[in-house]
Amino acid sequence: MFENLTDRLSQTLRHVTGKAKLTEDNIKDTLREVRMALLEADVALPVVKEFVNRIKERAVGTEVSKSLTPGQAFVKIVRVELETLMGAANEDLALNAAPPAVVLMAGLQGAGKTTTVGKLARFLKERRKKSVLVVSADIYRPAAIKQLETLAEEVGVTFFPSDAAQKPVDIAQAAIREARLKFIDVVLLDTAGRLHVDADMMEEIKLLHAAAKPVETLFVVDAMTGQDAANTAKAFGDALPLTGVVLTKVDGDARGGAALSVRYITGKPIKFIGMGEKSDALEPFHPDRMASRILGMGDVLSLIEEAEHKLDRQKAEKLTSKLKKGKGFDLEDFRDQLQQMKNMGGLGGLMDKLPAIGGVNLAQMGNAQGVAEKQLMQMEAIINSMTPAERRDPDIISGSRKRRIALGSGTQVQDVGRLIKQHKQMQKMMKKFTAKGGITKMMRGMGGMFPGGRLPKI
Secondary structure (H helix, E strand, C coil), X not given: CCHHHHHHHHHHHHHHHCCCCCCHHHHHHHHHHHHHHHHHCCCCHHHHHHHHHHHHHHHCCHHHHCCCCHHHHHHHHHHHHHHHHHCCCCCCCCCCXXXXXXXXXXEECCCCHHHHHXXXXXXXXXXXXXXXXXXXXXXXXXHHHHHHHHHHHHHCCEEECCCCCCCHHHHHHHHHHHHXXXXXXXXXXXCCCECCCCHHHHHHHHHHHHHHCCCEEEEEEEHHHCHHHHHHHHXXXXXXXXXXXXXXXXXXXXXXXXXXXXXXXXXXXXXXEEXXXXXXXXXXXXXXXXXXXXXXXXXXXXXXXHHHHHXXXXXXXXXXXXXXXXXXXXXXXXXXXXXXXHHCCHHHHHHCCCCXXXXXXXXXXXXXXXXXXXHHHHXXXXXXXXXXXXXXXXXXXXXXXXXXXXXXXXXXXXXXXXXXXXXXXXXXXXXXXXXXXXXXHHHHHHHHHCCCCCCCCC
16 A cells, blocks of 8 residues: 555655754755655645645744754654645544434445445444445445345345335435334435436435434545545535545555545545455544554554454464463364464555665565465465364374365465474474463464575565
């Protein structure tokens, strides 16, 4: 995410941190590089001008000249201005209204609006402990109603049926009545997507908004459209009283123009970002954390929060108890660890949130990271091709069993043998984990999970 911008800014600011003293001349050169980096990231020109001017005002003033480490102070200024540009702090949904609190979702066609409704429903149910009803007022695309029904079933929330013969206002009012009768906390109202800012469609959504009286009106927009995302959000904002923006497909956006432009151009906060296709791939937007990621400083807080929600504590406690009793770390346990890592977004999802090491952003390992991801998938496939008895006791796996497992997993016999060897390394590591000073030894031994007995080279 934002790899290009992170790379450019990191290189630019690295030159500044090496300066013993900042002068107007070297700030001028650096600001030119920052300006180019932002323009290449498809940040809107007015935003770039304002951002660079604000940094210049603060950098050539007393704030930097009195600092013992001017370079570090300059990087801090850039970080603070990035945070300010994106909204300073996370703005939560204002759901403290008399239930049901209605959240209306608007946006262009193809932005991922219906998928976002499903993700937000899951987020509110699991993280905010709210009961949720979802309803589609998209009478122009019957497939959208069916899609939302499927998503509601998947995330375990109430679906209110609708069809193309009904009027959007009638659908919304009936859904709100139903939610009131069932004492449901939140109604998520999906609306018809627009191919462009169409006058008739805008009038329809205005009527829908007036009838539903939502506490939140969220504009869903594709981050990969860059500064166009901000301009479209502004057009919708002129027609509707938007309360916030949801950026989708952020994981595929290497530039970051939308995230840096939306708040400035619309005046509306980014409340959530979509980080993938799965129903749990929605994160609250924290400008301070995003600024850290853009500058290659990582986002450990989000990583911790993600671990709390996605890691299976029951399995972790069960494994710890098993190890303490002196029982071995078998291939069932190994597979569980691989699946837990996958739930956290795989190596890419983890490394995207880790700080750069030696000036190298771990998320940008390129080929090494891709190879490691494939190796993890291969390991899981091999373990899945084993019988329960083989997973519990790999010592019984003979040559003929290895051939059968390789055939079933689409791998080579050598791959199966390598996995069994790696598992033995993991077993030794887990024994150290239960011994004195185990956590340090375990971290040293983590390389045993990867072919060659080491982590991918950076």
